[in-house]
Amino acid sequence: MNTFLLIAGLLVAAVIFFAVYRLITVKRQGRKLNAERFERVKALYDKLESGQPLTGPDVLPFAENVLTRELTYQLLSDYKRTDLFPEQYYTIVQAAESNLANWLEFPTELDACPDEMKHVQRVSIDFDGQHNFVHYEVFRCRVNEPHWAAKDGWFLGVVGPYFDDSKPYDFPHATFSRISSKADQITAEEEAMWVHQNISMRR
Numbered sequence: 766m767n768t769f770l771l772i773a774g775l776l777v778a779a780v781i782f783f784a785v786y787r788l789i790t791v792k793r794q795g796r797k798l799n800a801e802r803f804e805r806v807k808a809l810y811d812k813l814e815s816g817q818p819l820t821g822p823d824v825l826p827f828a829e830n831v832l833t834r835e836l837t838y839q840l841l842s843d844y845k846r847t848d849l850f851p852e853q854y855y856t857i858v859q860a861a862e863s864n865l866a867n868w869l870e871f872p873t874e875l876d877a878c879p880d881e882m883k884h885v886q887r888v889s890i891d892f893d894g895q896h897n898f899v900h901y902e903v904f905r906c907r908v909n910e911p912h913w914a915a916k917d918g919w920f921l922g923v924v925g926p927y928f929d930d931s932k933p934y935d936f937p938h939a940t941f942s943r944i945s946s947k948a949d950q951i952t953a954e955e956e957a958m959w960v961h962q963n964i965s966m967r968r
Contacts (some may be wrong), residue, residue, distance in 0.1 A: 802867070805833045806840060813844045821849050828854040832870065832878055834863035838934045858884050860933040861902040861924035861940075868940045869906070869922065875914060875944060879906035885921070885948075888957035892926075892966075901925035901960065903953035906942070919948035923960040939965035 803810070809827050812819050827837040828851045838860070841847045853859075862882055869875040885903045892899050902924045908915050922942035927935070941964045946956050 802832070802836060805830070806836050809837060810840060813840060813846065819846065819849060821851065824849045825851055831863050831866045831882065835860060835867060835934065842934070855933050857927055857931065857933045858887075858902055861927075861937065862904065864937055864940055865904055865906075865922045865924050865942070869942060874942070875908070875912075877908055877912055880909045882906050882922075885953045888954050890926075890958065890961050892961070899926035899928060899961070899965070900931075901939075901957040902927070903957055905948045914944060917945070917947060920944050921946045921948050921951065921953065921956045923957050925957070926961070926965050 806827060809819075809824065811817075812823070824837065824841070827833045834854055838847065838850055838855075841850050862884065866878050866882065870878050883905045885905055888901045888903055889898045890901070891897065904922045904924070905919045906922050907919045914920070920942060922940075924937050924940045926939055927937065939960055941960045943956075943959075946959075
């Protein structure tokens with residue numbers, strides 16, 4: 766009996782130790798990633814903060830980059846300079862692509878920005894049966910070797926929900942990718958519905 770209790774206690778202690786270690790590691794990785802993200806837009810931030818002259822061509826490289834596009838718009842919004850944001854990137858699809866890329870980059874998800882991302886379609890779901898729709902943007906993504914997910918090929922990622930009156934850079938609260946959802950084995954509609962039911966509706 767004492768041996769059993771000792772083993773059980775050791776197992777519980779091991780689980781607790783792993784959970785605490787994982788939490789600390791994820792927090793440390795998150796801080797590091799946030800610092801890296803800030804560095805990517807620091808040149809733009811410095812100009813905004815110091816009041817230096819800023820033009821559309823100055824902003825364009827930051828908007829073109831899928832990893833800095835969303836943060837660039839947020840920075841310009843904070844400084845009331847969204848007039849400088851390139852019109853071609855002021856769409857829900859362009860914003861959703863950037864949001865998904867940043868979500869996938871997080872260490873607990875793909876831990877990388879996809880090497881390729883392609884918008885598949887918008888999926889609209891009547892969430893209450895009264896013709897009130899929410900919308901999800903679905904993307905196909907893939908990474909190159911040597912990333913561990915390269916062997917799986919294209920996978921799906923979903924960003925949303927958006928509403929009929931949503932603006933492009935409104936924050937989507939249910940961005941998600943199962944990563945294992947292979948694009949040739951499940952439809953965009955099925956994946957969007959899964960995210961709607963299991964992520965969006967449970968928040």
